[in-house]
Amino acid sequence: MTSPLPQRHGLDPVRLRTPAEASWATMRDHLVDRLPRVDPARIDAMLREERIVGRHGPIALDAPFVPDEFLWFHRDLPHEVRVPFEIGVVHRDEHLVVVDKPHFLATIPRGSHILDTALVRLRQELDLPTLSPAHRLDRPTAGLLMFVVHRERRGAYQTLFRDRRVRKTYEAVARHDPALELPRTVESRIVKERGVIRAFEEPGPVNAVTHVELLAVRDGLARYRLVPETGRTHQLRVHMNGLGVPILGDDFYPALTEKPLDDFSRPLQLLATTLEFRDPFSGEVRRFTSRLDLRAWSSYEQWAAPVRDAPQTEGRT
Numbered sequence: 553m554t555s556p557l558p559q560r561h562g563l564d565p566v567r568l569r570t571p572a573e574a575s576w577a578t579m580r581d582h583l584v585d586r587l588p589r590v591d592p593a594r595i596d597a598m599l600r601e602e603r604i605v606g607r608h609g610p611i612a613l614d615a616p617f618v619p620d621e622f623l624w625f626h627r628d629l630p631h632e633v634r635v636p637f638e639i640g641v642v643h644r645d646e647h648l649v650v651v652d653k654p655h656f657l658a659t660i661p662r663g664s665h666i667l668d669t670a671l672v673r674l675r676q677e678l679d680l681p682t683l684s685p686a687h688r689l690d691r692p693t694a695g696l697l698m699f700v701v702h703r704e705r706r707g708a709y710q711t712l713f714r715d716r717r718v719r720k721t722y723e724a725v726a727r728h729d730p731a732l733e734l735p736r737t738v739e740s741r742i743v744k745e746r747g748v749i750r751a752f753e754e755p756g757p758v759n760a761v762t763h764v765e766l767l768a769v770r771d772g773l774a775r776y777r778l779v780p781e782t783g784r785t786h787q788l789r790v791h792m793n794g795l796g797v798p799i800l801g802d803d804f805y806p807a808l809t810e811k812p813l814d815d816f817s818r819p820l821q822l823l824a825t826t827l828e829f830r831d832p833f834s835g836e837v838r839r840f841t842s843r844l845d846l847r848a849w850s851s852y853e854q855w856a857a858p859v860r861d862a863p864q865t866e867g868r869t
Contacts, residue, residue: 553567553607553622555567555624556605556607556609556624557605557624557625557626559675559681560626561629561667561672561676562667562671562672562673562675562676562681563626563661563666563667563672565624565625565626566624566625566626566627567622567623567624568586568622568623568624569620569621569622569623570582570617570618570619570620570621570622570623571619571620572619572620573619574617574619576617577616577617578614578615578616578617579611579615579616579617579618579621579623580595580596580599580611580613580614580615581617582617583595583604583623594628596613598625599611599612599613600613603625603626604623604624604625605623605624605625606618606621606622606623606624607621607622611623629666629667630664630666632664632665632666632667632668633668633813633814634668635654635656635657635668635816636816637654637655637656637657637816638654639651639652639653639654639657639670639673639674639677640652640843640844641678642696642840642841642842642843643840644678646701647700647701647702647705647833648686648698648699648700648701648709649674649678649680649683649698649699649701650696650697650698650699650827650840651670651674651696651697651699652694652695652696652697652842652843652844653670653689653693653694653695653696653697653824654694654844655692655693655694655816655819655820656691656692656816656819657669657670657673657691658670658691659671659685659688659689659691659697660685660688664813665691670685670697671683671684671685671699674699680701682701682702682703683699683700683701684699684700684703684706685697685698685699685700686698686699686700686706686709686710686712686713687710687713687718689824690786692801692802692803692819692820692822693820693822693823693824694819694820694822694823694824694842694844695722695822695823695824695825695842695844696824696825696826696827696840696841696842697824698827698840705833708832708833709832711832712829712832713783716781716782716783717829717830718827718828718829719779719826719827719828719829720779720780720824720826720827721777721778721779721824721825721826722777722778722779722780722788722822722823722824722825723767723775723776723777723778723822723823723825723846724775724776724778724788724792724799724821724822724823724846725773725774725775725776725799725800725821725846725848725849726773726774726776726792726797726798726799726800726821727772727773727774727797727798727800728769728772728773728774728797729774729795729796729797732795732796732797734764734765734766734776735763735764735765735766736763736764737761737762737763737764738760738761738762738763738764738791738794738795739758739760739761740753740758740760740790740791740794741753741754741755741756741757741758741759741760742759742760742784742785742786742787742790744784744785744786749804749808750786750804750805750808751784751785751786751787751790752790753790753794759782759784760780760782760784760787760790760791761780761781761782762778762779762780762781762782762787762788762791763777763778763779763780763781764776764777764778764791764792764795765777765778765779770849771852773800773848773849773852774797775846775849776792776797777825778791778792786804786805788822789802789804789805789820789822790805792805793805793806799820799821799822800818800820800821800848800855801818801819801820801821801848801855802820803820815858817856817857817858818855818856819847819855821846821847821848821849821855822846823842823844823845823846824842825841825842826839826840826841826842827839827840828840
């Protein structure tokens with residue numbers, strides 16, 4: 553169903569649907585129950601300002617509860633610290649946009665990262681309001697990220713990633729261990745529990761497979777090529793840690809390290825370097841290559857240097 557509200561700051565409005573059975577006297581009472589993290593006084597203010605609308609217009613403060621009704625509104629936005637790195641456009645045509653996402657930038661709005669995300673930045677910078685991601689990269693990981701311009705094509709490209717028909721390669725920088733025999737294929741069972749930040753390996757059927765290859769060695773560090781066959785949460789980071797060579801800058805493995813959101817020093821040295829797939833519409837083989845480098849490999853001192861004075865992104869309503 554098409555929203556009666558336009559995008560705001562590159563964000564679509566929230567859509568809610570009321571239950572089929574009425575147990576509230578007013579729509580306001582339902583919203584107070586439905587949105588427990590929002591101060592009831594704020595809900596009252598949004599209703600008075602006509603910021604919550606239904607299919608037939610704004611919802612009044614005393615409007616009676618209506619079952620099976622759709623409601624739309626824009627959430628209040630938090631204060632954010634802007635990631636001080638730009639997104640590089642690698643490829644753009646009428647259907648796809650492929651970019652180099654910098655370290656620390658989230659792919660989509662979530663939690664405390666809303667406006668300063670790859671999706672919202674690109675929608676505004678490229679004036680593409682229907683842009684949507686075909687897949688995701690973790691916030692600490694840099695490199696290739698693909699977006700679909702038109703919603704009607706989104707499903708076909710997302711299916712490629714879901715069905716593992718996209719060949720993805722990564723590079724990482726970590727300590728060099730001369731005793732580690734490479735190349736090798738790492739197979740394990742990785743589990744990520746809801747509400748737990750880190751993933752872990754446990755005995756059981758294999759669900760995570762990564763090919764690891766040594767590319768170069770210099771000054772006690774090594775550059776590795778990682779080719780995942782599967783896509784478990786934190787898979788590459790967990791597998792490298794399991795080999796005894798955790799990726800430089802990893803704040804999760806081997807130990808969880810708290811880091812302020814405005815600390816952009818020592819980025820995770822993991823880069824999504826290539827994407828290759830057969831286009832579901834044209835049938836042609838498409839291959840994209842990142843233009844980024846891993847900073848610790850080109851200059852360890854530069855990678856280790858602190859990054860300060862990140863600009864603030866003000867929260868907006």
